[in-house]
Amino acid sequence: MAWLDEHTPHENDQDEMDEVIGVAANGGSVAFAETILPPDTRVVNYLLDYAQPDAIQWLLDNGFIKKNKDASAFAILTLARTGNLDLMKQVAKLHSRKRLNKDWIDKWDWAMDSASERGDLAMVKWMAEDRAGRAVLARIKDDSVFNICKMLDSAAKTGHIDVLQYLFEHGWPDEDADTLLNAAAGGQLDCVKWLLDNAPPYSQDNNADGCSKFAMDKPAQNDHLEVLKWQHANTDAGCTTSAMTNAAFNGHLEVCKWLHANRSEGCTASAVKFAIGNGHLHVAYWLRLRYPQFIPEHNRLWKYPLNTFDMLIFLQDHYPTVLTLEFGRGTKSDLRYENARGGDHLIAQLLDPKYPGHPTESRQLVMWPIMI
Template sequence: MRVLKGLQVPRFDSHDLLAAWMHVDAVLAPWLALHKMSRLKLLFSCLPHLKHVVAIHAAITGNVPLLKHLHSQLNVLMVTPYYVVDFAAWSGHFDALVFLLSIRHRGMSAHALSQAARHGYVQIVQFLLRHLHSRSPTAVVAAASNGHLNIVELLCPDYQDTIDDEAMDVAAAGGHLDVVKWLYNRGSRSWRALLAAAKHGHTHVMEYLLGTSHKNWGPVSMDNAASMNYLDVLRCLQNHPHVASQHRAIDAAATNGHFEAVRLLHDMKLAKASVKAMDDAASRGWLNIVAFLHEHNAAGCTLAAMDNAAAHGHLDVVKYLHKHRNEGCSTDAMDWAATRGHLDMVQFLHKHRHEGCTTDALDGAASRGHLDVVKYLHAHRSEGFTEVAIDRASLNNHPEVVEFLVTCGRGRVTSSCAIDAAVAHGNDHLVDFLLTHGHHPSVNALESCAWCNDVEMFEKIYPLVEPSHARANAALEIVAYAASAGHLTLLQSAMRLGCVTTPPDLALVGAAKHGHLEVVKVLAPLYHHRPLAALDEAATCGHADVVKYLDHVAFPCTCRAMDGAATNGHLHLLKWLAAHRQEGWTTDAFDGACRNGHLNVVQWLYPQRQIDISPDALTWAVDANCLKLVEWLTLTGRTHFNVLNAMSCAAANGSLPILAHLVEVYSTWSEMDGMAVIAAAGGHLDMVKWILSNSNRRESIEEAMKAAKHAQRPIVVSYLHTISSAETLDDQAVDDDEAEDGDEDIVDVHSDTSDGGALLEQAMELADDSSSDDGIESEYEEE
């Protein structure tokens, strides 16, 4: 059960439902396979939030027996605020969808039809259209995007006056020619369709569109086709130059190594190149493109061509440029080649080029451990190296390079970086070698010994660190660190070598905070002023043995002790402090316990009533996503809290059950517009659905749409666009109904007189099976 504790309803950021649910399924599915439904009641009593997760899981996986059990035995489905009907439609499980509708579950929105259309679930689309009169113009776009022509044909009779260019655009982008043809024949003329088809390489769609009588197609960039190596698209544009536009198509093709595209563009005479083409091709090692551009294009290149080719080790390109071009290179060529370890490149440049290098060449090679390059440069070049070479080689733990360079000799050593790094790496041999060659460690080396708890090396190099006051100060810092880390031997060594008689307060406080009782016992007798923070920190971190010892030796504390213990849920220690200390606690105790969801601590503190409850306590409980604590607080101090802040926090965190509870208790529907904006910005899809289903004002939808777009929440934007379009369509339908008399009523899915009795009978049979299990009726059984 412990592995299930962290499961939460995830944020749905794309139309791929199974990908979003994958991590939940990986944990929950094995548990359900092992225990079936026998332990669900126990699971929900221990982890109440999981009833929503399991309900959604049952809908997503189409597990009708589990749905029936959750409904009839555990009464979960009717209390979950999540849109489980939408999830069933989204995942394509018709039987689960029909069952949920048969029990009159209200968790359905226009998103159900849109997602079913997007994924090609014809049976579900037919059912929703036929029996629920679901209206979602964006469903046409969703179906067109994935090429589901049969669904487009189903949907368009309902929305024939509302088909916009977006359906044509997404169909063309997906290469769905049959859908494009159908939409074109229905009157769609999106000028962006040709661009969308070209962008994704769908030449067959381009040919169809350009072959129609319509001529107002938008311009198509050759640059994109060239960068993606869409040769057929380029040929199509060659045949229709009036729709082609380009800036530097040859540059784009050359940069990405598409030789055929470069050659085709050259032959087409529609595109031009700049020096960027050869420069980038050389940098990436495309020799065939470099040679072609040299022979057929007058743009040429710059020094960057050979410099970058050398840096990336493209020797054949460098040789070609050296032979056929006059731009040459700079010292960067050998510097970068040496730094990256390209010995053959360094040798070629040294023998055939005159630009040479700088000290950066040997410094860079040394820093990356290229000993062969270091030796070659030292033997054949006169630029030499700087102290940086030795320091960086040691920092990157290349001891053989360090020893070679030190042996070569550079005179007086001024930096301690090399030996400090050797100490940090624990390389005793290199430390001894550097010591014999005049290198002296600094306080950084002492600190490295402390971090590694290397007491032997610490005692060895401590006397060598200069000046003396620097090592004495370092000893104090190491005492504090060793105490905090619980390294007693290192602590004693630092105190002895540094002649430390009174340790810094941080030493005792750190030891107490991390629960190192033996260290605390060593340090406590050395203090005369008895730091207050020691007992406070021990209590905050729940180290009862340290707290009791410090109390025994008469160390004082403040109210932070109980505040910290409460914040971190240490109830046993909280009770002990209340019984043995007089300092008490503040509102931080209650707020902290709420912030971390410690209901047992809150329930213990509340009857004590030593302080007033903070108005923000409810907000902290909401932020901890602890529904039980929120319920307890609203029952105990209903009128005391800042409810609006708590609701905003729930909306921001996507805590839908908590927000639903707060709205039920406080009846604050007037504030829902702001909550919708917050939830949309956070990408909490079901939260947005729930809020807008109860406060469906057009202004709320528009503001939420702006927030979702700004925060890049595509799935929320898709849903808001769906309901916005549906609302517009509903307004038109109302106008039509008012203009006509005698219209028939909308058929209800629960009506006994609706058409298509087979599907309704199936729904009723599922409902009968569910109710016969235990005789429990739905809370919505009567309207």
């Protein structure tokens, strides 16, 4: 890095230098960062909120962690994400937790969530037994407080049964009965089975059966076919049209086929639009055969996948009514301007003879979901 700084022709401005210093220092290269500091500036100014483990160790060794409780809270969160329990204990020991502020409890909560997702049982135990961990548990049980982090859900979606067992045994509640759903969504079949046998009973108003009508939607979306088959054969879990629709969105043809053969919910017209827009030609073709009533409507191609040419040929062959003059003009315009990419101008040239002229309508709004 020093060689690049000395020999590259580009002259960095101060904003660029600040970014270089911050990346170097927070990544642990504190000594190098100190050699390129602006006059009258301390490297610690670049460190406190985003320090990684090596940089946290430097802050600890030089007494800065003890002076700044907010920086310590950030350090706890970083160390939970990276799995450094010994360093976490050193940081936590520097601060009294007899009076815990909201920021400290928030970071502790988020840190426990990260540790649970990684399956770090030793870290989860230590954090849960700390005074801050007990404060997090009290807050989770307080119905008047909104909680974002849910360590049970995080452990479930990554299949860490040992973490789930510990948390359940020590009174951590499954507030929204989401743990089972998250295990299924993550494709963690062993975890699903364990939860059905071992999770504490849910209240009448908040139970796994109450969520069963959509329990298969996420596994379908995420291509977890074995989970779907097991749920279908062994539980009362159900699904909605979102199951096949979202499977089509992600290109999961085998899931679509299985749902069609074994479930009655079907899909929505959006499934065709999603499959075409995301370039899943094999799914789009299958949907055309099974659900011919779903014909996409738009005044231009609604999304431009890498195989745009293939999808336009597919539309021409199987949905010819979609390719109106306005559709062709709008699509051609997008390929030349707003959505121009690589060789797309060649596709626009091919469209020219059949769809001459410019679009006369503005692009119709398309709501494209983000799958999580």
